[in-house]
Amino acid sequence: MLTSAGPRVLWYKDTARPSPVMPAVPIRAGLAAQATPIRRKAVAMMSLRPPSGRRRFQIRWLLFILALAFATAAGLVHSDTPGGHPVADGDHALTLADPWLWDHPLTRYWSVRVPERPFDYPRSLRRDRKFGQDYPYQTWGLVWESPQAVKTRRIFVHYQHREDEYLARQATAALARLYWVAREYLGREPVSRGSGDRDPQVHVWMTRDGEAGGEEFQGHLYLYAVQEPRAPAEWLREIAHEYAHAILPRIGPYHEGEPWASGYLGERLLLKWLIDNGETAAWGERFSGPDYMANQIAPLRDRYLNSGPHAASLVQMDAAGMEQLIGFALAIEAAYGPRLLREALARLGAEEHPGAFVRSVGEALTAQQPDTILLDACAFIPARSPGAVQQPDGGWRFERVAYWVYLPPGEWEISVDGTAPALLQLERVALTRDAPAGTFRGRVEVGAWRRLDLAASVRGTMVLRRVRFQRRAPDADS
Numbered sequence: 141m142l143t144s145a146g147p148r149v150l151w152y153k154d155t156a157r158p159s160p161v162m163p164a165v166p167i168r169a170g171l172a173a174q175a176t177p178i179r180r181k182a183v184a185m186m187s188l189r190p191p192s193g194r195r196r197f198q199i200r201w202l203l204f205i206l207a208l209a210f211a212t213a214a215g216l217v218h219s220d221t222p223g224g225h226p227v228a229d230g231d232h233a234l235t236l237a238d239p240w241l242w243d244h245p246l247t248r249y250w251s252v253r254v255p256e257r258p259f260d261y262p263r264s265l266r267r268d269r270k271f272g273q274d275y276p277y278q279t280w281g282l283v284w285e286s287p288q289a290v291k292t293r294r295i296f297v298h299y300q301h302r303e304d305e306y307l308a309r310q311a312t313a314a315l316a317r318l319y320w321v322a323r324e325y326l327g328r329e330p331v332s333r334g335s336g337d338r339d340p341q342v343h344v345w346m347t348r349d350g351e352a353g354g355e356e357f358q359g360h361l362y363l364y365a366v367q368e369p370r371a372p373a374e375w376l377r378e379i380a381h382e383y384a385h386a387i388l389p390r391i392g393p394y395h396e397g398e399p400w401a402s403g404y405l406g407e408r409l410l411l412k413w414l415i416d417n418g419e420t421a422a423w424g425e426r427f428s429g430p431d432y433m434a435n436q437i438a439p440l441r442d443r444y445l446n447s448g449p450h451a452a453s454l455v456q457m458d459a460a461g462m463e464q465l466i467g468f469a470l471a472i473e474a475a476y477g478p479r480l481l482r483e484a485l486a487r488l489g490a491e492e493h494p495g496a497f498v499r500s501v502g503e504a505l506t507a508q509q510p511d512t513i514l515l516d517a518c519a520f521i522p523a524r525s526p527g528a529v530q531q532p533d534g535g536w537r538f539e540r541v542a543y544w545v546y547l548p549p550g551e552w553e554i555s556v557d558g559t560a561p562a563l564l565q566l567e568r569v570a571l572t573r574d575a576p577a578g579t580f581r582g583r584v585e586v587g588a589w590r591r592l593d594l595a596a597s598v599r600g601t602m603v604l605r606r607v608r609f610q611r612r613a614p615d616a617d618s
């Protein structure tokens with residue numbers, strides 16, 4: 141919800157513990173904001189400063205780098221001592237596996253560091269941008285791509301009370317994993333804001349003020365009332381949500397709920413990929429992946445699939461529209477894999493309207509090379525696929541099943557990985573069947589979203605893993 145608490149103060153925040161559907165976002169009125177709060181609309185503080193201020197900033201940076209070099213040389217920067225906390229110490233490897241993206245699992249690395257003398261760093265680097273409050277303590281997240289690679293400090297978690305160190309270390313460890321997941325799945329990472337921000341980092345400011353929840357402000361993440369306990373999945377959700385605001389195209393503005401879909405979309409994608417990779421203990425205690433999928437992913441995805449890409453609700457600017465759009469993105473991820481989502485988001489550029497995002501998915505499918513579109517059998521339309529049963533070896537068993545597919549113009553051959561269907565219909569396209577080969581063929585004149593219906597022979601069932609669309613040269617005799 142967008143709220144005005146004064147003539148120059150206009151902002152929103154994200155509260156903890158949302159309802160399973162879309163939570164209302166209440167007002168946060170305790171602290172006074174000084175800048176226009178709507179994310180990214182406000183120009184980064186740096187570029188608003190006069191040249192002298194910028195020089196001052198550069199000098200501070202230089203001092204910071206010198207102080208850091210000194211601290212490192214003097215052995216003051218250390219990794220945490222082993223034992224005690226469930227947040228593991230030293231270097232960590234994160235292995236990501238997704239058959240849509242990589243032939244072999246990918247391993248990335250991270251560690252959490254605590255600077256021994258945070259007071260050695262310039263005060264400007266210990267003060268937050270939004271409220272100008274001092275945060276005397278920091279933890280750092282280091283990330284690196286291979287065992288030989290240079291460790292880069294990309295994550296800063298700032299906190300105000302020494303007692304919050306453990307929490308800060310947990311937040312750093314969680315964000316390090318989210319950093320890699322977002323980067324490897326979506327190609328998204330913190331971006332440079334303002335001329336002085338040469339090394340794109342993400343800063344988290346943990347305060348005991350306010351009410352439990354988070355906010356993103358100019359690429360900075362705020363966590364409020366951090367002394368209030370949250371469930372492990374709730375901490376992860378809050379951090380993933382605010383980080384997603386910082387790195388994803390925002391999509392909106394919606395006039396109900398919160399203005400930008402990026403937070404709720406991103407938290408679902410990032411948490412799903414953590415679950416896919418067995419990282420449900422990213423906040424120490426493990427949370428239930430199946431419960432999260434059943435409560436946060438499947439309902440939105442299935443609701444979109446049942447109403448389809450032509451439903452007006454997909455581009456409605458209210459809370460229901462945002463849910464529908466998130467369901468659309470989740471269905472795209474399930475049907476075509478994360479790569480298509482990544483390309484569609486990259487194509488958005490400065491466009492923000494949900495319609496532009498829907499269109500960019502079609503464009504990404506059109507640009508796909510080679511001309512093969514693979515559709516995962518799991519992304520079926522529930523209302524049109526009664527009695528679907530997941531198979532232990534992957535794939536699904538159906539009597540009949542329907543999908544949404546965007547096909548660019550051209551001559552297409554349709555086949556399946558699994559049991560060839562007895563019947564296959566593509567909305568508004570005449571198909572011919574090559575029975576021995578188990579394939580269907582037809583000409584699509586206009587690129588559009590169409591419904592694809594498949595059925596097994598009478599009283600029979602078919603097991604499908606993927607549906608394959610292969611573009612062919614026009615056939616002279618068909």
Ligand SMILES: [Zn+2]
Pocket residue numbers: 153154381385398403404
């Ligand atoms: Zn949000």
